Amino acid sequence: MRGARRPGDEDQVAVRGTGVLLRRLKRAPLPDDAQPAPWxxxxxxxxxxxxxALGSHVARWLAYHGAPHLLLVSRRGANAPGAAELVADFEGLGSSVTLAACDAADRDALTRAVDSIPAEHPLTAVMxxxxxxxxxxxxxxxxxxxxxxxxxxxxxxSHLCELAAAHDLSAFxxxxxxxxxxxxxxxxxxxxxNAYLSALAANLRAEGIPALSVAWGAWSGGGMAGKEEFAKFISHRGMDLMTPHLAATALQQALDHGDTDVMVANVDWARAGKHLNAIRPHPMVSELVGTGPIPAATTTTEQPALLTRLSALTPQQRLDALLDLVCAEVSTVLGYARTERVAPDQAFRDLGFDSVMGIELRNRLNKATGLRVSPTAIFDHPTSEALARHLLDELVAEPAPFTEPDRETASSAAATASQAARHEPPAASQIDSMSIEEMIRMARGDRPDPVGESE
Ligand SMILES: NC(=O)c1ccc[n+]([C@@H]2O[C@H](COP(=O)([O-])OP(=O)(O)OC[C@H]3O[C@@H](n4cnc5c(N)ncnc54)[C@H](OP(=O)(O)O)[C@@H]3O)[C@@H](O)[C@H]2O)c1
Known part of the structure; x- marks a missing residue:
C-alpha cells in the first residue's frame, strides 16, 4: 500500500486516518541482509x-521435519478417503497422529478435539x-x-483465534x-x-499472534485445482501448478522470515496480463503486468453483428453457426489450441468442466449473443450441440431476435400488425410463427411492436 496519486483510476482504495491507500501486488524478494529464524x-x-489434499501435503512436510504430534481435523475424520494410509505414512516418518472428525466451525467440537491433545505435546502451531x-x-x-x-x-x-490467544503458538x-x-x-x-483470512492475519500479527496468511496459487497433487482440465484452464490464464514440494519450500521461507500476508503462486505475468487486462486495467497488478492492451468497447457493435449474420441464414444454418460458436468458446475456455475443437456431442462434464469454467463459458456466450443465458444452462444442456439448440430457442423467443429480420418474418409480422390494428384474427399459419409474447399481445388487443424494435 502507498499514498494515492490518482484515485480516479483505482478500484481498491482504503481511506485511513493516515491517508488514502492503494493496493498493489509486488514481488517480494528476500532482502540481501535477511536473517531467517528457521521455524x-x-x-x-x-x-x-x-x-x-493440501492438508495432507502439509502434514507430510511437518512429519518430515520432525513434528512430534499431528492433530488432523476434518468433518469426516478417519472416514475420509485414504485417512488410514495417511496415518501410516506420517507415523512412518516419526510423528504420532490423531484424526478427529470435527467441523472446525463448531466451537464445542473443536474444543473437544484440542482438549484431547496429550500433555507431553502441547499445541504450538495451527495450519x-x-x-x-x-x-x-x-x-x-x-x-x-x-x-x-x-x-x-x-x-x-474465529474459534482458531481463541485457541491462538490461549496457547503459546509459534505459527498460525x-x-x-x-x-x-x-x-x-x-x-x-x-x-x-479467503480475503477475510488475509486481512485477519494482519490484525492478529498486530496483536502479537504469529499469523501468516498465504494466498496460494494452484497446487499439483490433487485437491481443488487437481483436475487436468482445470490446470489447463488456469494455465491458459497464466497460472501454472506448483508441486507440493515447491509450495512447502515457500511456506518454510515465509515462516522463517516472519511474513504475515503473502501470495505464493506460479504465474507467468506476461500470459496472465493478457487475461487480467482483457476487460479493464487492474491497477493492483499493474506493477507486474503493466496496464496492457485493452480491446475497444464491444458490447454495442459485436452483439448485433452475430444477430445480423444469423438473420440472413436458414434455421439449420443458424443452428450450425451457433454450434460453431459454442464449440469455439468451449475450446477457448478449456485452453485448447486454435485448431483444436471439441466434439459437438461430448458432455461438458467429460471434458472436465467445473463450475468456474461453466460460468466463464456462460459469460462468453452472453457477450457473443447478447442473451442472458441462465447460470444453470450448461448443466441443463450438457453438450455443445444441446447448448447451441438452447441458444437458438432463446434467440427465437426474444421479441426481436435479429436486427435485420428475414423477408418471411418481416412480412408475417407486418401482416399480424395490421390485423391486430383492425382486431382481425390472424390466419392459423401466422399463429404458428408467432412468439408467445406476440400471442399474449394479440390476446390483449395490444398493438405489436414495430418490427426490428425490442422491448
Ligand atoms: N488446491 C489448491 O490448489 C488451492 C489453491 C489455493 C488455496 N487453496 C486452499 O487450501 C485449502 C485446502 O484446499 P484443498 O485443495 O486441499 O481442498 P480439499 O482437498 O477439498 O481439502 C479440504 C479439506 O477441508 C476439510 N473441510 C471442509 N470443511 C471443513 C470444516 N467445516 N471443518 C473441518 N474440515 C473441513 C475437508 O474434509 P471434510 O469434507 O471431511 O470436512 C477436506 O479435508 C482450502 O482452504 C483452499 O481454499 C487450495
Missing part, C-alpha cells in the same frame, strides 16, 4: 482439513487448510452458498487463495472468505 514444528500441530468451493459470480451467490463457503473459512477461524497459518486477489470468474463467496 520447526514442535509439540502438536493442528491441521484443519488435514485429510484433504488452517479447511475449505470448500461452491462457485458462483458475486451477483449470483445465494445465501446458503455464502454460508457453506464461509463456514470453514471465517466461521472456523491461514490457507487463503490467489483467487481472492487476482480478478477471476465465479468465486464470489470463495474470494470473500
Amino acid at each position: 520447526r514444528p514442535e509439540g502438536t500441530t493442528l491441521v484443519t482439513g488435514g485429510t484433504g 488452517h487448510t479447511a475449505g470448500i468451493v461452491d462457485d458462483a459470480p458475486v451477483n449470483e451467490v445465494a445465501a446458503g452458498q455464502l454460508e457453506r463457503v464461509l463456514r470453514p473459512k471465517s466461521g472456523a477461524v 497459518v491461514l490457507f487463503s487463495s490467489a483467487g481472492s486477489l487476482l480478478p477471476n470468474v465465479g468465486q464470489g463467496a470463495y474470494a470473500a472468505g
Whole structure:
C-alpha cells in the first residue's frame, strides 16, 4: 500500500486516518541482509482439513521435519478417503497422529478435539487448510452458498483465534487463495472468505499472534485445482501448478522470515496480463503486468453483428453457426489450441468442466449473443450441440431476435400488425410463427411492436 496519486483510476482504495491507500501486488524478494529464524514444528500441530489434499501435503512436510504430534481435523475424520494410509505414512516418518472428525466451525467440537491433545505435546502451531468451493459470480451467490463457503473459512477461524490467544503458538497459518486477489470468474463467496483470512492475519500479527496468511496459487497433487482440465484452464490464464514440494519450500521461507500476508503462486505475468487486462486495467497488478492492451468497447457493435449474420441464414444454418460458436468458446475456455475443437456431442462434464469454467463459458456466450443465458444452462444442456439448440430457442423467443429480420418474418409480422390494428384474427399459419409474447399481445388487443424494435 502507498499514498494515492490518482484515485480516479483505482478500484481498491482504503481511506485511513493516515491517508488514502492503494493496493498493489509486488514481488517480494528476500532482502540481501535477511536473517531467517528457521521455524520447526514442535509439540502438536493442528491441521484443519488435514485429510484433504493440501492438508495432507502439509502434514507430510511437518512429519518430515520432525513434528512430534499431528492433530488432523476434518468433518469426516478417519472416514475420509485414504485417512488410514495417511496415518501410516506420517507415523512412518516419526510423528504420532490423531484424526478427529470435527467441523472446525463448531466451537464445542473443536474444543473437544484440542482438549484431547496429550500433555507431553502441547499445541504450538495451527495450519488452517479447511475449505470448500461452491462457485458462483458475486451477483449470483445465494445465501446458503455464502454460508457453506464461509463456514470453514471465517466461521472456523474465529474459534482458531481463541485457541491462538490461549496457547503459546509459534505459527498460525491461514490457507487463503490467489483467487481472492487476482480478478477471476465465479468465486464470489470463495474470494470473500479467503480475503477475510488475509486481512485477519494482519490484525492478529498486530496483536502479537504469529499469523501468516498465504494466498496460494494452484497446487499439483490433487485437491481443488487437481483436475487436468482445470490446470489447463488456469494455465491458459497464466497460472501454472506448483508441486507440493515447491509450495512447502515457500511456506518454510515465509515462516522463517516472519511474513504475515503473502501470495505464493506460479504465474507467468506476461500470459496472465493478457487475461487480467482483457476487460479493464487492474491497477493492483499493474506493477507486474503493466496496464496492457485493452480491446475497444464491444458490447454495442459485436452483439448485433452475430444477430445480423444469423438473420440472413436458414434455421439449420443458424443452428450450425451457433454450434460453431459454442464449440469455439468451449475450446477457448478449456485452453485448447486454435485448431483444436471439441466434439459437438461430448458432455461438458467429460471434458472436465467445473463450475468456474461453466460460468466463464456462460459469460462468453452472453457477450457473443447478447442473451442472458441462465447460470444453470450448461448443466441443463450438457453438450455443445444441446447448448447451441438452447441458444437458438432463446434467440427465437426474444421479441426481436435479429436486427435485420428475414423477408418471411418481416412480412408475417407486418401482416399480424395490421390485423391486430383492425382486431382481425390472424390466419392459423401466422399463429404458428408467432412468439408467445406476440400471442399474449394479440390476446390483449395490444398493438405489436414495430418490427426490428425490442422491448
Ligand atoms: N488446491 C489448491 O490448489 C488451492 C489453491 C489455493 C488455496 N487453496 C486452499 O487450501 C485449502 C485446502 O484446499 P484443498 O485443495 O486441499 O481442498 P480439499 O482437498 O477439498 O481439502 C479440504 C479439506 O477441508 C476439510 N473441510 C471442509 N470443511 C471443513 C470444516 N467445516 N471443518 C473441518 N474440515 C473441513 C475437508 O474434509 P471434510 O469434507 O471431511 O470436512 C477436506 O479435508 C482450502 O482452504 C483452499 O481454499 C487450495
